[in-house]
Amino acid sequence: MPRKPRKGDVAADEAVYGAIRRAMHMGRLSPGTKLQEPALARVLGVSRERVRKALHRLVHEGWLTAIPNRGTFVPSLTVEEMREIYDVRSMLEGAIVRRLSESHSAVAARRLKAHVAEEKAATRRADRGRLFELSGEFHVLLAELCGNDELTRLLRGLLIRSTMHFSIAAPQQFTNCAGPHDHGDIAEAILSGRADRAAKLMLGHLTGLVDLQAGRPARNQPVDLQVAFRGIDGQPAQSTGSRRP
Amino acid sequence: MPRKPRKGDVAADEAVYGAIRRAMHMGRLSPGTKLQEPALARVLGVSRERVRKALHRLVHEGWLTAIPNRGTFVPSLTVEEMREIYDVRSMLEGAIVRRLSESHSAVAARRLKAHVAEEKAATRRADRGRLFELSGEFHVLLAELCGNDELTRLLRGLLIRSTMHFSIAAPQQFTNCAGPHDHGDIAEAILSGRADRAAKLMLGHLTGLVDLQAGRPARNQPVDLQVAFRGIDGQPAQSTGSRRP
C-alpha cells in the first residue's frame, strides 16, 4: 500500500492536481481524452471528491474543458488558439525586454547571466529534460526581474498554456524553445542596453516557436488512464500563491 | 416542448457566484470581511456546498483569499498591488493601441467611433452608472478589435481587478476612468494612425488612474452580510417572513 490519505492533508489536493498536470505535461493524455472521476480516483488512490476538486480547478485554469453532466476532457488546442497565446506573449515580453534593457539592477544582470550559463551547460550535457525546464524559466525570469508579481503570475500562466500545446501536440520532442542561442542573444541585448534589438529578437524568437509547432497537428488516440498515470504519483506540485489579507 | 426548470440547474452556481461578485463590485464588502459559508447560504437561500463552490472559484480567480481551516476573506489590496496591475495593463494596452494604430478594419473604426460617441452621450446625460460601465468596456473593446480572444479574456481579468480596487477603496465615487476626454483622444490618435501618440496617451491615461486612487486608503469596517446582500440575488427573493429555525 503506497500511502493512505491522512487527516487534513492539504498536500493531497496538490498531489492530485500535480499528477494530472504532470501527465498532461508528459504528453500521456491525448486531446479528447475523457477524465473519468471514478477511474482517476482508483488509479491515484484517493477519494472521488478530491479528484473532483482538482478537475474543477484544472477546468477553471483552462487546462481542461468541462461539459455539464458529460465529464471533463483534455482540450484539443487549435493552431489559432496557440497563435493568440503567443501573440499576447509577444506584447508582454516585448515590453518586458524593453524595460529591462532600459534599466536593470546589478543583481538582475547577474541572475540573467547565470541563467544563460546554466542553459549552455545543460546544452553541453545534452540534458534535454533540464533544458526544457530552463527554457521555460528563462521567460519567467525576465518577468521576475521587472519586480512585478502580477506580471510574473500572468506570464507564468501563459507559459503553461504554451507548453501545454507543446506537450499535447509533440510530446516526444523536448525542445521547448528553438534553441539556447536565442536566449543568449536576447540576454546580451538586454545587458548591453539595446532595447530595440532585444525586443526584435524576442519577437522573432516567439514567432519562431509558433512556426515550429504550426505544422504539427495533434492526433486523437484513445488512452488508458491506468498506463497514462503509471509512475506519476503524489509528488506535490508548486503551490499557487495564496495571499493573506 | 420547452424543458421545465429542474432543480439541478447550472444557473444556480452562476447566481451565487454573481451575487458575491456584484456585492464586491458595489462596495458592500469591506476588505478583511470574512465570508462565512453558513451565513452566505442562509442569506442567499442556497445550500452550503453551492456557496462553497462559488467561494473556491472566486478564491482561485483572485477575488478572495482563503486561509485553510480559517475561512475566505475579502482581500485588502495594497497600493503596490494596484500599481502592478496597472503596470501590466500599460504593457498590454500600449501594444494594443500601437497595433490598432498601424492597422485596423473599417468595422473596427466604426465600433470605436460609436463607443466614444456613446460615452459622450452618457456624459451629457450625467449618467454616471452607464459611464462607469462604458469606461471599462472601452479598454475591453480595444482588445476585442485586435481579434484575439485570449488577449480579450486576459485584459478583462485585469480590468476586473482594477475596478475591484475602485469598488473596495472608493465605492461612492463612480468615476471609473478619469474622463471621457482621454478615451476620445486615444481613439482619435488610433484612427489617424499615430501609433506613438496613441501609446503615449494610453500610458498617461493609466498612470493618471493610478494617481487618482493612490491617496485613497481602504478602510476596514465590519459588515453585516444580511444587509450587504440586500437586493442582490440571483433569483427574485422570496418573502422575508418565512424562515426556518
Add this chain to the structure above:
DNA sequence: ACGTCAAGAAATGTGCACATTCTGTTGGAG
C-alpha cells in the same frame, strides 16, 4: 437490413452528516 426506442448500467451532480480545527470565554493560579 436499418433506424428507432427502451431498459439497464455507469458516471456526474448534490445534499447530508460527521470529523477536525479554530475561536471566544470562563475559570483558576500566580
Add this chain to the structure above:
DNA sequence: CTCCAACAGAATGTGCACATTTCTTGACGT
C-alpha cells in the same frame, strides 16, 4: 489584576449515499 489553560460553541473540511442524467446494449417494428 493579569496571564494561562481548558472548555464549549461554531465553522471548515471530508467522505458517503442518493438523485439525475447520459451512454450502451439489445430488441422491436417498418
